Amino acid sequence: MAKSVSAGHPGKKSRHTPAQKKAAREAREKQARAQLKGRRPRPEGRYSDTRDRGDAPGGRGGYPRRDERADDRGGYPRRDDRGGYQKRDDRGGYQSRDDRGGYQKRDDRGGFQGRDDRGYQRRDDRGGYQKRDDRGGFQGRDDRGYQRRDDRGGYQKRDDRGGYQGRDDRGGYQRRDDRGGYQRRDDRGGYQRRNDRRDDRGGFQRGDDRPARPRWADEDRSDWRQERRDREVREQRQQGSRSEHTWRTHRDERDGREARRGHHEGRGWEDRRHRGDRFDDRRSTGGFDRRNRGADLAPDGEQEREAAEAAYQEHLASSTKEDATATVTEDNGFARLGLHEDLVSALARTGITQPFPIQAATIPDALAGKDLLGRGQTGSGKTMAFGLPMLHRLAGRPRAVPHRPRALIMTPTRELAMQIVDALAPLMRAIDKRFLLVAGGMSYTPQLAGLERGVDVLVATPGRLIDLIERSAADLSDVEVTVLDEADHMAEMGFAEAMKQILDLTPTDGQRLLFSATLDHGVDQLAAAYLSDPVTHSTNDVAASVDTMEHHVFLVHPHHKKPITAAIANRPGRTVVFCRTKLGADRVALQLRDSGVFAAALHGGLNQAQRTRVLDAFKKGSLPVLVATDVAARGIHVDDVSLVLQVDPPADHKDYLHRSGRTARAGDEGVVVTLALPHQKKQVGRLLDAAGVQTDPQVVAPEDVAVIETAGGSVPEADPIPQSQLDDILRPPRPQGRGGRGRYGDRDSRGGRGGYGGGRGGQRSGSRDGGDRRGGPSRRPRRDPDAPARDTRPDWRPRG
DNA sequence: AAAAAAC
Incomplete structure (x- = not known):
């Protein structure tokens, strides 16, 4: 333990002073309570109390934030911004932001300059908290823009858009990836970066109007496609000449501000496309289609809620063995x-x-x-x-x-x-x-x-x-x-x-x-x-030595990959298909559905509700084939996965072991099939060696039914799986409108709850804490009479 | 190299 790095956290040492400790706790609790109630804590006497306690990271000092913010745009504002989670409930996000003068203030304090100035430094010193704060500050703002739109637009919107949401979520991550760290430095090249940033800055305005109604949200889809094509052309031009910056600048000058806006948005879109998955992802999850089919939605919602309830009950039943x-x-x-x-x-x-x-x-x-x-x-x-x-x-x-x-x-x-x-x-x-x-x-x-x-x-x-x-x-x-x-x-x-x-x-x-x-x-x-x-x-x-596991490597021609994948995955029993990328997972899932094999993608680009629902459907058995990125490679346990199919070979032997470990669990039998393109043969061979797997690669063509059948598969002959079937899985159960909140809590996680926790706690511990829950505020723990009673979702929180 | 992890 002496080894532990405590030196960097002197604050920890100081906690032997009981008085300090107590004061800190009280202040913290008070503040947290205040936050829960959506108001700002009152000043607690001297500043220094709260600020000392804050021990710098994140500048947790409560009260003075507001004022100080104008001066030092450090952690304080951020905290304010973030503290908004409650307020978000109480008030419409954007508005109140404007009311508060949030944007202005940010301008005043030079939020962006701050970011400019500090961005580099920060990356240099990489101080954990600070960096976080800053990144978070900006990022959060951006993300929240989207998020809030989602929150506000609520449930329906999300429903309508389906996969779209995922895109937003993913935007956060991706963006962070893009911006954060070395990568961004590498690809951006000063100019471009600066361009981006300028765009972002313009984004304040954009922040104001865009979340309310993104421009593209109003556009017809065909326009989109056209725009996309245009952009592709542009991209090609850009790639052709190394003068992207020049070209852009020129264009901006030529077309003026309006063009820049368009350019900006276009750029963002391009970015997203570069990142790989947006467009196809959305298409594959049917976001737009669904949006256009809005008329169907109302009745579906009801069905969906029932379906979710049923699924939930099923989940309950299956996890109630403790009785x-x-x-x-x-x-x-x-x-x-x-x-x-x-x-x-x-x-x-x-x-x-x-x-x-x-x-x-x-x-x-x-x-x-x-x-x-x-x-x-x-x-x-x-x-x-x-x-x-x-x-x-x-x-x-x-x-x-x-x-x-x-x-x-x-x-x-x-x-x-x-x-x-x-x-x-x-x-x-x-x-x-x-x-x-x-x-x-x-x-x-x-x-x-x-x-x-x-x-x-x-x-x-x-x-x-x-x-x-x-x-x-x-x-x-x-x-x-x-x-x-x-x-x-x-x-x-x-x-x-x-x-x-x-x-x-x-x-x-x-x-x-x-x-x-x-x-x-x-x-x-x-x-x-x-x-x-x-x-x-x-x-x-290691997984490979589990003797109930059987390994195959199929060498396939690129053109044959799709039919062979479909034939292997078209089998009784649960199948996990692994892909290297999110885009790949979406694509393969779509291809499988087109071939008549019901499959859904699982990756970090989906929103949490969708992830949970997909996984739950897979566990339940209503979804036979799960197409996943390595998000599912580790740790996820699903009973009776009898085949792991690796459409893309794993990156290394560890990934191979992790992935193949999804099958042949607890003494069950399992087959692992890895598809390799000719040029991947060597790589896969090395990988298998390292994993301790002895298998000779077989050359396989779609006609080789006998070989494909080693995994129990057969050439699928069913009709394409309609999008609606996937929607049934992805769509959250929905307590419509605000009224629905009681049971499932807020929208974002409701879907997640749908199958997962839902009421598992409620069900089991219902007799124990149900009363408490129903009792609402009056039955809250003594020390906190003001705690919100809204969390009636029984699971994921302590029972008591 | 990709994916994941906060908003």
Whole structure:
């Protein structure tokens, strides 16, 4: 633990002063409460109190922000901007922004200059918080523009547009990628960059009118296509000559401002196209089509809600096994490990009585409080391997103080986080602990409210957690156990920084459990920095050596890829198809549907509701084929995936193992087929070697039915799958209008809830906390009579 | 190189 990097966080040390600590907490709580109520906290006496407490990052000092903002456009304004989450509810976003003079102020304080000035520096010094703030500041603004439009336009719009939304969401990420870091520096070349930026700046105006009604939203689709063609021509011209900048400038001068606007928008569009997926994505998810079919929507909405409810009930039923009566028998392996009896019996109720090898190996050490480096395939039971000791440690302890979770589980993807909550929820209820999922793409409200109430176990993805920490909604200084799941993924570039930031905020003497499928460079570093004297455990099996897994490599001609893919995927049983890119996933899914194989894409470009719904449909079985990017390669567990088809070969052997690990789980049989184009043969060969797979590539043509059938496939003969069938999956269940809020909470995550949490907590713990929930404000915890009662969504928040 | 992760 001495190794832990605490030096950079002197604030942490200072927390031995109880008085300070208390004052800080009180101020924080007060502020958080105020935020929850959508108003600004009152000044609390001297400035310095609040500001000291803020310990700089994010400039959390509450009150003076407003004024200071004009002077120093540092973290303060940002916080204001972001604090808007509540206000957003109360008031229409844009308007109030204008009311507040938000834009103006930003102009005054030279927001953009600030960004210009600082942008470079920041990138240079890369100070975590600052950079975040800044990036966030600008980015957030942009994103929020979109977002807010979505929020306001609400539900319907999102419905109408379907895939479109995804595009917005993705815009955020992508943009961040583009702008952030080295990449942007590389591609932009000063000029272009500056152009972009100028455009962005113009974007203030744009920010004002655009979100309200993006220009293109009013355009006919054909115009779009025309415009797109035009742009393609332009692109070609630009590529042809290296004088893009000159050309642009010239054009701008020639056509004047109006043209620049057009240019700007065009540019944005081009950008998006370059990024790969927008257009096709939208097309494949039928956003526009749906928009044009608006008339269908109203009745569909009702159906959809019913369908979702049904799906939800189904989900409930399938995750309600805990009801089964079971007694803890003498040979219960978990009892022998010394686990808390409530945990053991809760496990027994779900039919789990014997630990998997990794569990048997790690649990004793974890119970002993040691730091742990666990290496094993997902599917080997890692969730319980860390979950059980963690909960054992919490069992019988007093409830966590508000905002200060006792245990933290970090995962690289939202899906994985949900999955972990699903798995651990019954156990946490069994020992009467509150838990909360904290992840992006979902509403803040329940997360803030949950933290406000106090959460014992926090399951989180990094970004949102940091966000909440910056908002002072979460404080990690009471964390006793930290779990990093899929640590190899989180040690990757881009994630690592966030992980370190988070780990630095947890006490150095806490227990840390790190799980990773592979132990390579990044994980080494992370482990060395944050684990003290760790015990290493590995289940020696790599996925490839699972003897129930069968591997094939098919060498295919590029032209044959599509029919062969369809023939392989057209099979009984669940199939996961992996693609390298989001665009590829969308395209393959579309092609499969065109060929009569029902498939849907899953990737990070979809909005969270869609992601959840797609995955849920796949789990439920209503969707037989999932076409995914590597978002699904790690950790995601779906029963009975009998085939993994890699349309694009994985990037390296680790990815191969991760991907193939989606099948042949828990002793099931599974087939892994990798398609390789001729020029990829060598690469795939190396990759398989590294993965320890022995398979001779076979040359396969569409006629080779016998070969294709090795995976149980057959040439599909069905009609193309209509878009509507996909829509049925993607479309959120909808509590229409504001009235619907009660049950599912806000729109953004409602879909996500649809199948996932929905009321799982409600259902199980209904008898326990239902009253509380219904009781609304009057039954809120004493200490917080003002907490919003709106979160009636039972899951993802602590029960209590 | 792509994907993922906050707004």
